[in-house]
Amino acid sequence: MLPETVLRTDDVAPDIRFDVWREAMAATMSPMHISSPHSSDFWGHTRLLTLDDVLLWPVAMQASRYRRTAELVRKGDPELYHITLVLPGSGRLKVDHSGRRHLSTVNDLYILNSSQPCDVEVEENELAVAIGVEIPRNNFPPTAERAIGRMLGHRISGQDGFGAVLSPFLSHLVSRNSAHRPSDIPRLKRILLDLVTGLAARELDAEPSLCTETRRRNTFLLMRSYIQRNYHDPGLTPRTVAAAHFISPRQLHRLFEAEGITAAAYIRGRRLAEARRRLADPAQYTTSVQTIAQRCGYTSAAHFSRSFSAAYGMAPREYRELEHRQQLDTELRSLAPPATAGRDPIPA
Missing domain, CATH: 2.60.120.10 (Jelly Rolls)
Known part of the structure; x- marks a missing residue:
């Protein structure tokens, strides 16, 4: 903090x-x-x-x-x-x-x-x-x-x-x-x-x-912000990100490589993180997994399921149900009466 x-x-x-x-x-x-x-x-x-x-x-x-x-x-x-x-x-x-x-x-x-x-x-x-x-x-x-x-x-x-x-x-x-x-x-x-x-x-x-280093960091931050705002576009790729900022794909690759990640991996991670957030959102529980995948930039439900499982160790539907059960358990515990002490209270 x-x-x-x-x-x-x-x-x-x-x-x-x-x-x-x-x-x-x-x-x-x-x-x-x-x-x-x-x-x-x-x-x-x-x-x-x-x-x-x-x-x-x-x-x-x-x-x-x-x-x-x-x-x-x-x-x-x-x-x-x-x-x-x-x-x-x-x-x-x-x-x-x-x-x-x-x-x-x-x-x-x-x-x-x-x-x-x-x-x-x-x-x-x-x-x-x-x-x-x-x-x-x-x-x-x-x-x-x-x-x-x-x-x-x-x-x-x-x-x-x-x-x-x-x-x-x-x-x-x-x-x-x-x-x-x-x-x-x-x-x-x-x-x-x-x-x-x-x-x-x-x-x-x-x-x-x-200076060169400041320009490099600034350009990387612009690229990252652009991806965060446009992850839902299925046409978003490293090449389109580079084109939107008037640099070559090779330059884009070097910018992300300096940060220890590839542009493709960053786009994929942004989409998956948003999909995970939506799947865990109780307000979106009735929204189909396919619809959530589409809203996060995926055109293929099968591809989304494979990518999600590889990243989080379980299928999207399994993850959603697990989160839903945990949320229900938390709500039930909050409604349960407090446990009583093991002996009678001291009389007034």
């Missing part, structure tokens, strides 16, 4: 909730003038997760405004890049930074630099639901900083290109914290930095300026 701290304004007396929130946000991002039409009884909830010197903080909060002025920058600068991913359930965010203004909506990303003034406002009567990320700028080489610098204040889609890889990665980190160990932190941080660098470079066609 990644180190985590939780802040809920509900845990604080109403008359000091907004003051506590302002102090926490200033410590999390950088000193700002923070205001809200709900300051008399503010509501906000955030978790602070750390990846070495990188901070992630999923947040839900009432309408408020965050202004970092030139005067505050002069007084002190933590030299951070701040990234926001706007999540479902959020209102629009008005962003003014680096001479650019835009409205960020659900699935958008934007990047701020703590060394420059900014003004971000959640529209009145709306909630902000988002993931914030604070990354010290010294984590990036000068070429990456130049690329990121040119993206400041832009509205970036979280559903295309590297945005479509970075967004689910951030969501996974904050929603599956318990799945990670402290020993995972260096690798998770490295992936995050590569994705941010790749996002800026790809948006600005600056990718040739990145």
